[in-house]
Amino acid sequence: MKSYREILELTIPSRRQFINITPRVENALAQSGIKEGLCLVNAMHITASVFINDDESGLHADLEKWLEQLAPEKPYSQYAHNGSEDNADAHLKRSVMGREVVVAVTEGRLDFGLWEQIFYGEFDGKRNKKIMIKIIGEECGNDGRKPKH
Template identity: 30%
Template structure:
């Protein structure tokens, strides 16, 4: 059994942003030596998440619109009365209730076993942020 750990540094530029990290994860996989196993991705943040979905620009706009409607930024949130880091970001935490902090993807015969339309996204809910990190853990056999 081989285990390989990586940190993928990310920069976000918008309050809510969907970053496609599929190619970056594939590049890390290429260096891992894992042919059969799993890769687990975990966001190290409470206002940024990991998601598998379709890479299509209009759908991504729909996703952003849906999130903003679901949890408006200007809601009356208690967390914003005394924010820990000075950011009024209760809406970001509340949006995160509908997302996953991690995803696990099988690796079979040297390939990430993603569906035809699936891409791996890092979803920023409290940007912009100059430094975010996605932990990427490979485990399996060579």
């Protein structure tokens, strides 16, 4: 069994943003050499999320609107958490969207369904953020031979 770990660093210019990180995860998988296994991708911040969905701008706008209805940013005074901070809404949004995803690795590729992509969801940005990629598995297929591509 082999293990590979990589930290992605992003600078998020706005408070909220969805970023397709699939190409960066695929690059990490290629660097790992792992052909069969699992790939974990998780946000290393309690006000951010990693999730899988379609890369479609209308859907992203709908998610943003829906999350803002569930946990509106303002007024800040509506939240007990907001004292020295103003990010209670970001904590709640992350709770709804989740912390991480796990994707099967098959024949050296992320084993997605049609349209699936990995996204980083930021809910309290305007600073540097980190995402961890952890891949575990084998460099060969189950039969001991390198898989065909």
